[in-house]
Amino acid sequence: MDSTAPDRWVVVGVDGSDSSRYALEWSGNEAALRGLGIRIVSAVGRIEADGPFGDLVGGGDASAWSRSRDARALVDYAREWILRIFPELHVETRIATERPANALLAEASADDAAAVVVGSRGLSGLAAAFIGSVGVELAADSPVPVVVMPKKHENVQGVKGRIIVGADGSEPSRRAVEFAFTQASQRGTEVVAVCAWQPMAAFASSVGPVPPDAFDDDAVAESARRTAEQEVSGMRERHPDVEVDIRAVRAHPVVALLEVGTPADLIVIGSRGRGGFAGLLLGSISQSVLHGAKGPVAIVH
Incomplete structure (x- = not known):
């Protein structure tokens, strides 16, 4: 792998869901095609349990420490996973102590961001109508293209779709x-x-x-x-x-x-x-x- 760090990065949010794994693989392929780095981001701020809809959408009572520990394990695993597929990539990992949408929007607003990629696990039904998903929030304000992966996607790696x-x-x-x-x-x-x-x-x-x-x-x-x-x-x-x-x-x-x-x-x-x-x-x-x-x-x- 070339030791020179890339000038621009694909930002990808991971949360452990299948759709975020698809987002990670898509981001890796995009970075490899364009000679970019990949920046893996996980946020430990709780989105579901905060605010007036907390009872409606649920949420855990895990401590900030345990959430941070889990986030670190997640991004480390994600980094190892993507380097197995694309060993030539430059990969960074970051953990943010805020809502996922806010954390990813901040990364998307950086001068070296080329795109931001997320899964679409999100919320559904009434809760989604009031709160919205991370992908929707990002797409509304991101200065760089936002790519949202589906909840189910059987062919991500190696597929030459239109x-x-x-x-x-x-x-x-x-x-x-x-x-x-x-x-x-x-x-x-x-x-x-x-x-x-x-x-x-x-x-x-x-x-x-x-x-x-x-x-x-x-x-x-x-x-x-x-x-x-x-x-x-x-x-x-x-x-x-x-x-x-x-x-x-x-x-x-x-x-x-x-x-x-x-x-x-x-x-x-x-x-x-x-x-x-x-x-x-x-x-x-x-x-x-x-x-x-x-x-x-x-x-x-």
């Missing part, structure tokens, strides 16, 4: 497309650019006057395809090695992305959008994608 990206012409979408092409070039796989569209006739009474061709499904579909084509044109020139599949999908944006994506694919979306992806705010479309995806999801600001 890169599925939502394209709508907005600035966050353009950054998502750029991230998608970079990923595809590094992994030797294709980009599938998805622009969702829905029949305009159903919304005419609520949005006011619209051009006649907005009632023509073929015209709306073609407009969506042109949007996606324009979105990827510059990236095609920069990454001529990447094959591109343009798909204008008649569906809600969440449905379009989840139907096109498979468990082996990485879905990439911008933090906010317009047009087919209007109102792409965490807690709405992006949260639905995070909760419904069978494979990893990247949120790019």
